[in-house]
Amino acid sequence: MIAWDFRPRALAAALLALPLLTAPATAADHGDGHAPPADNHAADDHGGHGAPAKPIEPLPVKAHGLPVELTRTLQLLQDRIARGSTQAHLAQRQLLGHIEQRLIELDPEAWAEAENVRAAVTFALAGGGPAALRVLLKSGKAPEAEQPLALGALAYLEGREREARAKLAGIDPRTMPAGLAGQLALTQSALMVREAPAKSLELLDLARLLAPGTLVEEGALRRQIFVVAQGGDARRFEALAIQYLRRFRRSVYAGNFRQRFAGALTRLDFDSDRTRIASLERMLDEIEPESRRDLYLLVARAGLEQGRRETALFAAERAMGLAAPDSRPAAQARLYRGAALIVADGRFEEGTETLRSLDRADLAAPDAELLDAALSTARQIRTPSPVAATAPAPPPSPSRPIPESGSLLRAQEALARAERAMDATTGTP
Template identity: 45%
Template sequence: MRRLHVPRATPARTPLVALIAFWLLAAFGYCAASASEEAAPAPFEMVRSLQALQGQVAHGNSQAHTAQRVLLKSMRAAFEAADPEVWQDPRNARAAVVYLLSGGHPAVMVKLLGYDPKPAVDERLMRGALAYIEGRADEARTLFEDFDPLSLEPGLGGQVALVRAALLVHDDPAEAIRMLDVARLLMPGTLVEEAALRREVFLVGKLGDLEKFQSLSLNYLRRYRGSVYGGDFRRRFAAALDSLGFADSATRFALLESLLAEFDIDSRRTLYIALAHHALVKGQLEIVRKATDIATPLAMAGTDEALRLKLYRAGALIGKDDVKEALSLLWSIDRKRLDPEETELLDAIFARINQVRYWPDPPKGTNGSLSPVTVTATPDAPSWETPLMKRAGSDIDDAKADLEKATRRP
């Protein structure tokens, strides 16, 4: 039978084009044969190439992210077609577990578990990986709990540590953090380290470890800023801000400013807006003013973000000396563009300003009592026109008509 001739596994520094070409050849199942044909790459060599490609994903190569799907599909076909004897090499058997935990198809592991003899790796690792991928968390936790990732080959140990962290995150977050540290130690510069950093930032924030939160965040931003999964990091980072109380005190807010300077402009704006909202809800008005001062120049005029910043800024300006500025901001906000929570906040700010002007309550029938515009637009009235304004306009029109009649009289 004709043997598949495929180039040897590509080193980690080989250009992406070569990696894609390598796996496309494997996907088609043939290439030009030479007089002295070489054997197809071994499974552990294929996994090495997979890890190299995923490393480029961690550093922001979107093409590598797309090529990864082609690669994994090709590996499934190659692994399922391999002779059972191939899996008696411990390197290949370990590679099968790494492949599955790196996004591979579970059908491969199901097939390998049916071989007799089994592949040359602890069967609990194989079954644990399959249980984890198939969502059987309790079974996976039991199968993996006796394995110390540091005692395994680094490529496998890093993956096992990452999985154990995911399985422990709810019941034992401190141990989950330790496992993420181990994963980073075993596989620096890889997608495993990038994923471990992303997850650990959220966990240490949840546990209130401010120093480690800052250290890990800076580590991620300076090494994996452009990662394809950077959006997930920013979401986790934002979720941790409230847990760590950055919106609770000016001292903590000052610690955060240098950290946020590491983010891109869009991310900084989004995070400062979130901080302003949290601080306003908690009554930290000085932080609201600082956050809106920084974020407002970063927001384009007329955008929803600029509108929210006006609202939060107005909420922080409720003293008697700031009423004019607050009203100017509030009256520039298009109420129809607010969501229900923001509309409620707008009404609350108007009510509080009324209390500042007329403490403790406005006298009954007081002229000039402030309120948001609530009238619905009609063909005869713009959306900002209140019933009182409409009546006044009608009276003016009547007066004009009377004057015109009077001037036409002989």
């Protein structure tokens, strides 16, 4: 466990020393390890003895206030979370609490500086919560030009969406400092997603453009994928999902992404468009086999829950090919495949045999419940219906013979019971 020193400069230095953060090339080279060529003309003009160069004076740099330094420290930590650092994720809560306390205790005069107000807004929107903004606004020192930003951010965090939209709508994220710009665009997008999804997508694009490689970009891309999925744009969904799986699949938040991703895949209706099966394979080929197997299992389960039999069957079979024969993932894959087969035309017996071959001890509790429900459904399909046995026979067709009336009605009733049983199992209305 890392022992964090929460003095801003010390913590920033410690983070910068961690792997993945590389030092820039020095001014004495061109970034490729080679020194610049010597200027021989000066030596020639002075008989081979050039005048001593004047020392280069550093450019004046204005020192930033404490809120800016603290917020930059938080963002460095969060960017490591986007790259998969669980240590950074564990440290984040402690750091958020420390920064909030420091901001609350700050001299009220500090809020007269616009950059400090913007830093506090950045902190609040990045997970810090509303407490510091309440203190800032109560001080009465914030510049008038910065008050809509602070008031809008506070309204957003307190759930007053209409007021937040009104306050933040007129602020262009591109006019904000780099640390705040992407975070503001992400917040504006969240406020627009229900009423204007197209505008929300534009703001997510902007957030990604303004904060590349950061946790802001990771979050914007993750949200964008699901907004696109709800709109049914399969082509853009595929392109964005491939970007996420290539660049952020190790993010600490990727587990949550995969659960929602599996559900989004089934909403795109792979059953009615077989070309999307190839699209699904292209997306999942971006990740390593074990993670790919787990995603196929999630897709298969979601397919069963949403009544997408073909999607469930396809994903379960792909998962079986990636699982060790006697492993729990292999048992899961056989379960999902069997549950899909019992309601597939002509494959009832195959599905039933698959389900009966499974041992409940090899399954997690939710899957054991699914096995029980699937076997119950199979028994209902097999058992003749009393209603069907007494129903009158339909009139014969003059063109071709039909099956015996009892058999036909039993088949129809069995299919209807199967659909009702599947609906009851999955909660489908």
